[in-house]
Amino acid sequence: MAFHWKLDPQELFVERYPQMVGTGLPAADVDGARAAIADMWADAPSGWVHEWSRLGAKYARAGEHRLAALAYGWAKFPTLADAAKRAALTRQVDQYLLAAPDFGIDFERTMVEAPDRGARVEVPVHLLTPPGWSSTDPVLIASGGVDSWKMDLHALFADLAVRTGLRVLAFDIPGTGETNAPLSADTGYGVVRALIDRARTLGGGPVAHLGISMGGYYAARSGLAGEVDAAIVLGGPVERSFDPDRTWAFGMRGIVGNALGFDSEPTDAELTRRMSDFTLREWLDRDRNAPMLVLNGADDVHIPRADTLVFEGRRDTDVHLLPDTGHCAITKLPEATRLMVDWLTHTAHW
Template identity: 65%
Template sequence: MPYQWKVTPEDLFVERYRQMVASGLPVEDIDTVRSAVAEMWPDRPGGWVYEWSRLAAGYAERGRHRLAALAYGWAKFPTLADGAKKTALERQLEQYMLAAPGFEVAFERRMVIVPCEEEATVLPVHLLTPRGWAGATPVLLASGGVDTWKMDFHGLFETIALRTGMGVLAFDIPGTGECAGPMDSEDGADMVRVLAAEARALGNGRVLHLGISMGGHFSACSGLAGDVDAAIVIGGPVEAAFAPGRTFAHGMDGIVGNALGFDYEPTLVELAKSWPSFGLRPLLDLDANVPMLVINGADDVHVPQDDTLVFTGRRDTEVHLLPDTGHCAVSKMPHVLQLMFEWIDRHQIPTLPS
């Protein structure tokens, strides 16, 4: 069973405010929720899940389903630590599906059999394609991290599909969202290989992999191992983030602990025992990587600069450590997208006519 831990709601608002605004929610509505939230876990007036869900329900009543899905996404944030959070995720999916006919892209919810703890499980994935797409382009595998999942990143993935003409196959990484846990580096890599095969069959046979935050760990893994044809890593932890003695900011220890499958609040020592298997040094020491684009903000409080700079000088690899921005360079996302689209164009990946 998941667990709750001590985290101050205002700290989350401070860290994620720009992300909330960038998602498309009206600033005045975000500020109203912020002023009302006084505690993290109780499902009652003043509680995080309660106030975000109240905003979402108001959108839903007015038929504004896409905004409702975004607000329910923040209601279940940062992890499914209790029944109220799980209910918020269910309502997010409900509103997301209601919003789908109005998306600028074609949408299909698909079920893929993937490995999970030496067994197999059904993983819901979302295929976003430009209208009239006939599978003549590569497919981009795409995921977020431990607390921001495929439906939360819909706007970004939709933008990528429209700009590049590619299909986007969005999924949740192990231990998060609709993907069974616990989070495990090897199991996650195996899952990506299965999804890559699915993506090859959907498109023209070429597969790119975009990973954001902890999802960037898995896109770094697939890119270094050559499991895909190209990889984009945004804010991904690969080595230094898993070093002994690492501490966490803004409640990330509890978010990660839940993804790892703990049913109680672990100590930093207990968390650290999970890290050796996540370090990608064995893959970094190889020369098997496909073309890779690696980007992060220089002021990231979660992922050390070394996890970006370690890619500097690698064959077929482009690295950007952007100044004056933090984790995943969220505050400079337009620039990140520009870098990404220019990189895709230079690698002669088919794009829509200009």
């Protein structure tokens, strides 16, 4: 189930350009794609998937597999709404695996079986193991959100593994990427719980959970419920983001609608009804939680400040609202990463 919706590709460049170049793509190549793209959905010259895939193919021919994986990652962005996008994801996986020998860190791709609406679903996950990690050391499960997925965020996850000494289990949240289950509050969290359980079998130490953007929703829930030993919420929605009067920017309305499993663009009432199930107010009202780090940019157009500040004053919880940056503090990612590394290594009470 998937759908197209009206979306100006140049608006996505306005928001995502820092992420595109910040993850490693040469600015000149991103500028070239930006100049060439005029249509979001056409699989033809000047179409988003076509132009990004052309760039990915160029990198692949040159043996630059990591860059090819990044380019194909943008080709399938922001959602798998058609066959061309799904094909781009397949090519991204292929190029990512070809790049793996040069990661500089032990890598394994494996499957985790998880419950999905009374059935079972196989969830592909990536294990990133730093030098010196032992089976008594902690494991960090980590995900992005509704449009930036585990391969797109590889550089961040590998950096965290090396700098903290934690083994990282990277995955796509339900409704996205390679996780073939719709985004939802309860059944979706069942998938995440299965990943937490799997992480506990990978070593004898504690399990931490990092969630970015919509992935932060699941990290907030696991941390508030005490189902992990530590949780980091980077730019995650928890309560006010699910209000009926919330606004959507930069195509996020259609991105979320696709992740939820709609097969056509939902009405405001349909989207409001589905999103209202996600509020974490029940969990926020409980005086319990694992140690938590909650952070975001103060100028986020997607997540209200209240969804970060609501954690102020909670037990074992550090809160940071970084000034002069937006969603997930992407333009200050080195600062946000330093905060996460310091907290994981010195504050998480392992």
